[in-house]
Amino acid sequence: MTDALENLTYEERRFPPSAEFAANANLKEDAYAAAQGDPLAFWAEQAERLDWHTKWDTVLDWSNPPFAKWFVGGRLNASYNCLDRHVAAGLGDRVAYHWEGEPQGESREITYAQLKDEVCQAANALIELGVKTGDRVAIYMPMIPETIVAILACARLGAPHTVVFGGFSADALASRISDCHAEVIITADGGYRRGSASALKPAVDEACDKVGIVRKVIVVRRTGSEVAWHDERDVWWHDLVARQSTEHECEFFDSEHPLYVMYTSGTTGQPKGILHTTGGYLVGCAYTQWGIFDLKPESDVYWCTADVGWVTGHSYMVYGPLANATTSVIYEGTPDSPHKGRWWEVCEKYGVTLFYTAPTAIRTFMRWGDDIPAKYDLSKIRLLGSVGEPINPEAYVWYRTVIGGEQVPVVDTWWQTETGAVMMSPLPGVTAAKPGSAMRSIPGIEVDVVDNDGQSVPDGSGGFLVVKRPWPAMLRTIWGDDDRYVDTYWSRFEGMYFAGDGAKKDEDGDIWILGRVDDVMNVSGHRLSTTEIESALVSHPKVAEAAVVGAKDDTTGQAVCAYVILREVAAPTDAAAGEALIQELRQHVAHEIGAIAKPRQIMLVPELPKTRSGKIMRRLLRDIAEKREVGDVTTLADSSVMDLISTEAKGSTD
Numbered sequence: 052m053t054d055a056l057e058n059l060t061y062e063e064r065r066f067p068p069s070a071e072f073a074a075n076a077n078l079k080e081d082a083y084a085a086a087q088g089d090p091l092a093f094w095a096e097q098a099e100r101l102d103w104h105t106k107w108d109t110v111l112d113w114s115n116p117p118f119a120k121w122f123v124g125g126r127l128n129a130s131y132n133c134l135d136r137h138v139a140a141g142l143g144d145r146v147a148y149h150w151e152g153e154p155q156g157e158s159r160e161i162t163y164a165q166l167k168d169e170v171c172q173a174a175n176a177l178i179e180l181g182v183k184t185g186d187r188v189a190i191y192m193p194m195i196p197e198t199i200v201a202i203l204a205c206a207r208l209g210a211p212h213t214v215v216f217g218g219f220s221a222d223a224l225a226s227r228i229s230d231c232h233a234e235v236i237i238t239a240d241g242g243y244r245r246g247s248a249s250a251l252k253p254a255v256d257e258a259c260d261k262v263g264i265v266r267k268v269i270v271v272r273r274t275g276s277e278v279a280w281h282d283e284r285d286v287w288w289h290d291l292v293a294r295q296s297t298e299h300e301c302e303f304f305d306s307e308h309p310l311y312v313m314y315t316s317g318t319t320g321q322p323k324g325i326l327h328t329t330g331g332y333l334v335g336c337a338y339t340q341w342g343i344f345d346l347k348p349e350s351d352v353y354w355c356t357a358d359v360g361w362v363t364g365h366s367y368m369v370y371g372p373l374a375n376a377t378t379s380v381i382y383e384g385t386p387d388s389p390h391k392g393r394w395w396e397v398c399e400k401y402g403v404t405l406f407y408t409a410p411t412a413i414r415t416f417m418r419w420g421d422d423i424p425a426k427y428d429l430s431k432i433r434l435l436g437s438v439g440e441p442i443n444p445e446a447y448v449w450y451r452t453v454i455g456g457e458q459v460p461v462v463d464t465w466w467q468t469e470t471g472a473v474m475m476s477p478l479p480g481v482t483a484a485k486p487g488s489a490m491r492s493i494p495g496i497e498v499d500v501v502d503n504d505g506q507s508v509p510d511g512s513g514g515f516l517v518v519k520r521p522w523p524a525m526l527r528t529i530w531g532d533d534d535r536y537v538d539t540y541w542s543r544f545e546g547m548y549f550a551g552d553g554a555k556k557d558e559d560g561d562i563w564i565l566g567r568v569d570d571v572m573n574v575s576g577h578r579l580s581t582t583e584i585e586s587a588l589v590s591h592p593k594v595a596e597a598a599v600v601g602a603k604d605d606t607t608g609q610a611v612c613a614y615v616i617l618r619e620v621a622a623p624t625d626a627a628a629g630e631a632l633i634q635e636l637r638q639h640v641a642h643e644i645g646a647i648a649k650p651r652q653i654m655l656v657p658e659l660p661k662t663r664s665g666k667i668m669r670r671l672l673r674d675i676a677e678k679r680e681v682g683d684v685t686t687l688a689d690s691s692v693m694d695l696i697s698t699e700a701k702g703s704t705d
């Protein structure tokens with residue numbers, strides 16, 4: 052590192068691309084002006100990246116806001132765009148995925164031609180089971196090739212998929228299946244995580260019993276573990292799919308045909324089914340994959356470490372890379388299995404050139420030490436990406452230095468399940484990036500920071516992050532709940548999309564995301580709702596009341612902290628009984644939602660701080676959880692409550 056840089060704080064440093072990178076970059080500075088001058092023409096040009104069976108006649112119909120229609124009149128098939136057209140163009144032998152299983156030595160290479168054949172077989176299998184265009188199919192799978200095949204088979208048939216993260220509980224799965232009425236589920240016996248087989252099928256069985264609408268469950272054999280079997284409902288993937296024809300003539304759907312529903316946490320207990328449709332979404336993914344990751348499909352090897360159960364896995368592990376005929380890596384397991392250098396070993400093995408992960412992972416690697424990545428050859432990496440949560444400048448600089456060899460651009464990409472694709476990011480070949488800032492909206496997108504009245508704030512001030520124009524990959528609605536769509540995103544500020552994030556503009560007008568302004572936490576880049584966890588806690592028979600906050604955590608960004616008032620009869624008799632009960636409650640949350648929602652800390656307290664109108668003052672609870680001086684308590688109904696809680700909390704963490 053040069054002396055000049057060392058004298059600057061991490062935040063003050065600037066990292067422009069090298070002259071060579073800038074000269075060869077896909078997206079150049081002039082894209083901003085082109086998009087600004089005529090946004091619809093710009094998007095029409097991006098849409099040419101796809102193969103349209105019928106070309107659209109209108110780029111955008113915004114006559115009934117906030118219900119957008121993009122590429123109106125156009126017809127296409129997402130699976131065809133990800134596979135068939137590449138095979139037809141002579142790229143059948145190109146590797147689509149290098150799959151790496153968690154158990155060492157297990158790997159598979161899948162070319163575009165093979166993937167197309169398998170997707171056609173799976174599509175034919177779904178047809179045999181009676182799946183029709185428009186039917187929803189739930190996918191609850193580990194990180195294996197069949198998961199991608201399942202997704203693309205659904206897309207091929209126009210049967211919207213809803214992928215549920217494999218770490219979610221049976222209850223969470225059941226509520227999602229029920230909300231979008233999925234009668235068919237694709238799953239596996241289990242997958243490998245942290246060195247052992249982790250089961251999936253039992254949760255599916257439990258969810259099916261709960262909702263009572265599931266007709267068929269297709270099960271991939273991955274771990275070989277024993278599974279309970281329901282003959283009339285369950286069918287093995289290898290029995291059903293392998294005997295199907297590899298020919299499937301696909302149908303072309305309206306640009307606005309639903310592609311998938313992805314559930315995400317909101318401010319209420321019930322997760323929201325975010326609906327993405329075909330044309331605009333695929334345009335957004337294809338354009339950003341190419342531009343923000345500076346993708347050169349003939350030579351790059353790209354790895355996005357997200358799980359397929361989240362939106363990043365959808366847009367940047369499946370649709371974005373495949374639409375661009377990319378060669379990608381997928382890895383099944385955890386970064387520390389069987390050793391803490393596993394990810395870097397995978398990068399070396401496949402010669403990864405573009406690498407995309409979350410700040411939580413970066414901070415974890417920082418903690419594990421520089422000597423681990425130093426053992427591997429990471430010299431092929433030419434771009435790094437970050438997503439999912441604010442990246443602290445120190446982690447950014449570490450990532451760029453230790454993983455990127457101090458040479459490569461790092462793109463800090465801000466976006467959401469709802470936005471479908473990247474909205475803000477440095478342009479890798481243009482921007483002098485500032486560590487910790489997602490900088491500004493990418494060409495074609497108009498993001499701003501506004502005050503309470505929706506007025507754009509001046510440079511140097513903070514406010515709410517909004518999007519000022521519709522964009523192709525935007526969510527179209529919340530599944531089955533148009534009113535909630537309007538209320539949640541389009542009612543706070545007239546004519547603007549409200550993202551739910553706070554942000555500030557620095558003196559140059561570059562944007563820094565500050566985090567959620569609603570009751571949504573961000574733990575390891577995963578969105579969790581405080582209300583949802585509170586409901587899970589209160590559903591335990593011993594709990595009378597619960598309040599949950601996200602407290603700052605050095606590794607995971609935020610951590611779940613819960614304050615629980617027990618029912619009188621449940622009061623533990625001694626400290627050991629109290630500790631056992633806390634463990635029981637943590638387990639209960641894992642059972643209700645999934646292990647990711649397990650509180651890091653539960654404090655058993657006699658009271659909760661409430662305003663006179665009965666609202667829990669989470670701000671004060673956050674102060675305690677983060678061990679700060681408790682702030683202003685003048686609006687509390689009973690300010691002595693804070694003394695009681697602080698004493699209890701102290702006792703429980705000492």
Ligand code: PRX
Binds near residue numbers: 315362439467
């Ligand atoms: O708070 C922002 C944060 O993650 C939220 C979106 O979460 P989700 O829908 O699960 O999608 C995550 C992956 C796209 C946002 O509202 N977030 C996402 N990216 C960033 C971020 N916060 C700061 N910087 C980012 N780059």
